[in-house]
Structure formats: C-alpha cells, structure tokens
Amino acid sequence: MMTATVSRWARVRDSFLWYSFKRDKVAIISFIVLLAMVLSAIFAPLLAPTDPYDLAQIDIMNSELPPLGMSGADEAFPLGTDAQGRDMLSTILYGTQVSLMIGFGAVILQAVLGILFGLLAGYMGGRVDAILMRIADVQLSFSTLMVAIIVGAVFKASFGSLMFGEIAIYMLILIIGLAEWPQIARTVRASVLAEKKKEYVDAAKVMGFRTNRIMFRHILPNTLSPIFVIGTVQIANAIISEAALSFLGLGMPETQPSLGSLIKSGFDYIQSGSWWITLLPGLVLVVLVLVINLLGDWLRDVMNPRLYKG
Amino acid sequence: MSASPLVDIRGLEKKFDLSGSLLEQVSFKNGRFQRKQEAVHAINGVNLQVFKGEALCVVGESGCGKSTVARTIMGLLSPTAGEVHYEGKRIDTLEGKALLPYRRKMQMIFQNPYASLNPRMTIQQTLEEPIHFHHPEWSKADVLNKVQEVMQSVGIDPDWGSRFGHEFSGGQRQRIAIARALAVDPEFIVADEPISALDVSIQAQVLNLMMDAQESRNLTYLFITHDLAVVEHFGTRVAVMYLGRVCELAPTKALFATPRHPYTQALLSAIPRLEDGRPNYIRLQGEVPTPVNLPPGCVFHGRCPYANDRCRQEIPELFATGDGGQVACHGVEEGRL
C-alpha cells in the first residue's frame, strides 16, 4: 500500500492549509504586506534614513516639511517631517517596531497565562475551575482600557512621567497581556473539557501517566488550533489598545513613540495644515491592523471545517 | 482455572451524583424546604472474579453498568463502595507510585478507535511513550526494538511509525491501540467494546488478533460487549448485567445452551440470527427503568413475566445452579422457572 515515510515539507505542501492559502488572494496579499511591515520594523535601524531620537540629528529648521509631491518638500525627507524636524519615514518605521513589539509581547503574555489557566481550570475542574473562572469573569467585566488608564495614571502619579516613560513598553505589554488572558483561557478550557472525555486521555491515565504529563503533553497540543486564530486577532487588538492609550497620553512617551503616540503628537498640527504628521502614521496603523485581521479571518475559515474533520 | 482469582471485585457500587450544588437541590414545596438528591446508580453490588488465562465476557445493554465496571477496575473511577483486588492485593485505594506496577500489568482497550489515539502524536510516539515510562532504564535502541516488535505482532508495518492516527483506518487504529496495550507486557486486559465500532469483516480480524495475543502472551481478558454472538465465540465465561447487577454468570456453553435468568433468555432470543425468516424473540413488557430511580427488589421485576411479590421486594443474590453457573433470580431459586 503506502511506501516510505512522508517528509515534513511534503506534508505541509500537501496540506489543506497551503492549498487554501494559495487560492485565497486576499490572504496572500495580506501576508505579503504584513511580512513587509514586520521586516521593515525589525530592520528599522538599518532602513531608516535617520535616527529620529538622536537629538544631534534633528534640526528644528526642518520642522513641518510636507511629503514629496507637495510644494516645499525636501528629498531628504520623503514623507515629510514633524513639528520637531524629525523624518516621518524614520519615525514611522520605529513606531511600527514599537507597536508590533507591544502587540506580539502582549499576546504572548496573554497566551501563556490563558493557556496555563485554561488547562488547569479545564482539567482539574471543581474548585480550581470555579476560582479561576470567577477571576476571569471579574476581569472580563473590566475593560482593558479602563484598567490600563487606572494603572497608568496611578503609576505616573506615583513615580513620575520620566520613570513611566522608561518602562512604558513593558508596562503596556503587562497591562494588555494581563487584561486579555480570560478570553484565551475560556477557549482553552472549552477545548480541554471536550478532549478530557476522549479515550486517549483515559488511555494515558490507564498507562499511569501523571496529571502534569497528561495535561501538557497530551491535551495541550490538541487545544491549540483555536488559539492561533484568536492570537492573530488579539495582536491587532493589542496594537489598537495601545494606540488608544497612547492617544490618551497614557501610552508610549514621545521619546519612544508607537504609531499611536505618533498620531497623538501630530494631532494638534492638523489645524495648522500639517496633516501628514498625524495622517501618515494613522494610515500605517490602519493598514497594519487590517492585514492582521484579514489573515485572522482567513485562518479561522481554514481551520474551522478541519476542526470537525479531525 | 486456578483457585485464587487474578482480579476480584467484591460488593462493588458506584453512584454518580446528579444533584448539583446545594442551591439546586433545595426547593420550597408544600410549605417546607425539601432537598432533592439524585444519583445514577450505575453499579449496585457486583461480585466478579476473573481467573488467570480466561476470557470473561460482561454483556448487557446500555445502562447496565458494564462500562462503569470496566472503568472502576482500571482505576479511572473510584468505587462508592466495595473493593477491587488484583492478585490478592487491594488496588482501588492505591495511588501514584504504589499503583504504578499495576498500571503496567493491567491495560485497557477502548471502544472508539477514532478517539483512543492522540491526534497530535505519531504512532511511534504513542507506542514509545508507555514503554519508556515503565522502563526508564531501557536504552533508546531497546525501546525502538520493542515498538517494532509489537507493531509487527498486530500487523502494522513499522515503517508507518511517523504517521498520525487519522491516516489509518478504524481497524488499523484499533490494532495500534492493542499494540499500545501490549507494549508494556501486561497480564490482564480490559477490552471495552473493542470491535463495536468496526465493520463486520474487520471485527473478525481484530478478534482473531486478540485471540492470538491471548495465546502467545498468556493474557487474561475482561471483555465488555453487547454483541452476544461475539461472546459465544470468544468468551470462556459470561456475566450478564442488568441495571448495575449481575443476573447470571456461567460458562459460555452452558449459558447459551440453557440460559436460566429470564433476562438472559430474552436477550439471547433477540439476537437476529441468519436462520430466522422473521424476528422471533421473547417480548419484554414495559420500558427499561432509568438507573436514576432504581426499582425496589429485583431490578428486573418490572419487565419480567414471572415476577412475584418476593421479586418486587427482595433483591436476589447470585447462587450456584450446580452446572458451574450462578443466577440471581428468585424464580430459579424457588424452582418456578
């Protein structure tokens, strides 16, 4: 019947995932755009024409120059400059880097907490389940923004803006990560409850394996599929949450801005006609979030029927 | 058959609590607070012994508790009352390290071939893990050899080790599940409806495989099934269960030749035989009562054509009928049947 073992790469090539990806143009385009943005964010220090946060490189004389194509533009600053004379292209690249770091960081934290608690709640059941899920319920009733605002404001008041600015990126990852773990925990718990009933779990128990091994080695891999879908969308959500916080002044500081803080710092200048300071970062943010969501949609569609098949 | 049994179940009882939380139990009716506690009485006093080398079949219809008995013996459930003994030692109270050696000696095969293999593990991993767990001192080469040997003995090509469960058919998956059970060299295997989910021609293959394994590895089986035709072919002794109690326990030939208990008679008559031109069976009156509200006295009295007052009040115990079998029936005991 069948011959030798099938290589991993061949398995991926033959898989439904790849087949569906090839056919879905939206997915392909979104992936390419996302890849471009991620790569340019990673290599921002190499790609950016200037380091916008090196005070020595900024000249206030260059402030509020419009992007190429408009009168008064300078070739050295293809996307224009902001109020301090910083090159927009550079600030946007660095800003994307920060936004993506927060997005991925927060989601990794959410996922670790969510998977851990979801596993424990689902597998242990009883009291552990009740306690963890009640904590999750309480947390879900607070909106992320509200929690972040309170924590951020309290921190700033206690330790000052400067201190806050230095650790802002970690604080934001922490806040957003902590706020959103219940979603993932609930999904994992639901999967665990379903998997717990299957005979392979019984077989593992009958073999004498201990609880830890059964939870992490046997059940966990089978609960991860929905997490990929949720995770993707959560990255976009985290980026937006952070942007909102920054817009309110509670996010990244001006010295290490994300796309959100760039939008905020440029907001005042719309009136004076320098629309590009706010709009260009805004556009980048929209495109970033859009492609992540589109990829998430495709992933969800692709994984859904397969979930039923096996 | 040796004198002392390999597996000994005494007075086994198992209840599943349906009551819910305290808030759900308490209700205000007729001017008073009333507390409602419901339980599924899955096993209601079962005494069974499995002797070394035999294939004891436990048959019954849904709700009779046969699967629950299997799971309780294997420690997946803990009994509400009663004891489970293996080689003379009590095992239902053991845990962790103390239970570990028994986990190697007692293995289980499950009903659903599509759920009994971990979908995210390759067959190789599925088979290696138990061997490595129970023999941590073995070298990698030894483990691989064992996996190969056991795969070949169930008729699966060892080259397919890197495949996942879903790449195999139902019959092949069941073979792999059997291989997993055999990989740790057990003495006693509980098979919970292992062939019910398979096609007829595949059932024969898997059944033959199990019989071969019994001979070559000197295994003892506890075989749970609802298919009496399989029992007639495979079992040495048969226990017929109804609503959590054993109605009749006899050597296979005797049971099929002269079934004593009215339920056994009805069950046997209901098997569709190839020779029949029409359905020809003993019709039982009434419906199967739920294991939630057990009838008093003999659990079968509501459907039994021969029930009398004693049956309605007194629970019959198993007694020996003289030809090697046991029956729990007042009618048989009194000589009425």
Next chain:
Amino acid sequence: MALLEVKNLDVRFAVRGGDLTALRGISFSLDKGERLGLVGESGAGKSVAAFSILNLIAQPGYIAGGQILFEGKDLAAMSERELRKIRGNRIAMIFQDPMMTLNPVLTIGTQMVEAIKAHRRISTKDARAIAIDKLRKVQIPSPEKRLDQYPHELSGGMRQRVIIAIALLLDPEIIIADEPTTALDVTIQAEIMALLLDLCEQENVALMLITHDLGVVSQVSQRMLVMYSGRIIEQGPTREIINDAQHPYTQGLINALPQMGEPGARLFQIPGAMPSLKNVPSGCPFNPRCSFATDECRSSMPEYVRAGNVDVACYEVERLMAQEQQAREVAP
C-alpha cells in the same frame, strides 16, 4: 411496472484533484409492498444510494448519471419543488440516530403536525388526530400525552417509534430506513424491526432497509442486494443469498460472522479492507482481497450472471456456472 426503478445510477463527489465516484452503475427495482435490504460495510455506498433516491446528497456530491424512476417519473431530473412534494409524502425516510432526527426544542406533536401540514391542507385539530392514530399504530402508550412531550422525555426505543410514526404520517409508498436500529440495544432492536415489519405488511408499504447487519436483513427483507465499493455485486431473494451466497465477498461476509464460527477457533477473515474512494482498484473492486482473482478480474468489471434467482457480478461464478453447464451437457 415496478414502484421504484433505479437504472445505472452514478453518484460522484467533486473534490480537489478530480471527481470521486461513490456509486457506479447502480440498478435495482422495488415493487409495491416489497421489502428490500441493502447490505454493505461502511464505505460501500449504501447510505449514498439511499440519500440519492430523494436527491438528498450534500455538496460536493451529485448525481452524475442514470435514472431514478418513481412511478415512471425520473426523480433525478426533477426540480427541488417537485421533489419536496414527494419527500416525506410519497417516499419517507428514517435515519439512524433518533436523537438527531427529532428537534430537541419542539414537542413531538409540533413536529408531527408540521410534517402533515407541509403536504396537506387540513386543520391542526385534524392533523393531531392523524398523529395520534399513527402513534397508536407504532404501539406507543397514551399517544395523546406524547404529543405534548419533548424528545428527551422519551426513551431511545420510543423515540425511534415516533420516527417511524412520522414516516407513516402521510401514508407513503416507500419507507427508506437507513440503519434504523444500529444505535439501539439488541432487545429494542428486535422490537423495532418486528414493528417495522408488521407495519409494512399491514399497510403494504415498500421498505428499503439499509444495514450492515446480515441477521436483521435475513429476518426482515424479501430481497437483498450486497454493495461493495460503490457497486452492487450480488442481488436476489434474501433466503437464497443467505443460504448459498455466490460472490466471494458475500461468502466472506457471512463466514466472518461470529455466529458462523466455531467457538474458540479463529474466525474466517477477509484479508485487507474496503478501498477508499480515492484508491478504487481497476476491474472488480474486490480483486485485491479475493482468493479467486485472475487477470480478467483485475482488468474489467464483471457483468451480472444469473445463478438461480440471484444476479452476481463475478467472473469466478461465471466460470463455475460454465463448468456446470458443460458437465451437464456431457452427462446423460
């Protein structure tokens, strides 16, 4: 004219990489009041055959060719609207799992009345009367009470009786029963099959019984057909096939039954397994597992030959019959 005549039915599934053939050249007929058994293992295509009669095969399945003549009209060529008039009304269907067939949030009465009113213009009161009458026919006690009960309040056996009652509501000509007792206990199975048999005899309703259980088929059906890998390999009166099966697969199927084996001895087993739709061998689909396979078997699908009253598609049977014929000609 037969009540139902299926001619050369071809059913395929459109999947990536090409179409898979689930049914190939299926031909059989069903007379008024006749009970026909469709036997086969999983993957043989018996459920596909049953569903395709009422054109109920879900995408990506489709009827690729052939005719399904019901009282002379081709169901395969009919529009959805016309088919709906027939479904439940002239041809009814019973499925395997009663819990899945009945809507858990509607009472039995609601579901039965709905079924009647979909095809008849009568008042709810009259519809309920019909429902009660049918419930009585399937021997459900206190039928008036049952109408207001929900499916979960009934036992498995009762639910299946309700399903049979629903099937009978509009006095159909044919009932197609797809593994109606597989999910039931053996004592309940006996009751349900006896009930189905009695009802079909009394009301002169034709029955198409799909099952893998040869015992059930032998008890209930007058004629049977054996399917393997999308083809009918043996067809004829049930007793003749059960007593003296011709096709090697049918023989193997019967011999593999535990009731046919010697206690304690190994069971007869057919080596290998039914091929999946993607891997159908050329020629006779059974040839890789058949001990009589020749090159002819591997290259082309055998035509039907008649052995007694049974049609068999097998070259070996053909050969044996030719030999017998010769032997008869030689001997005086």
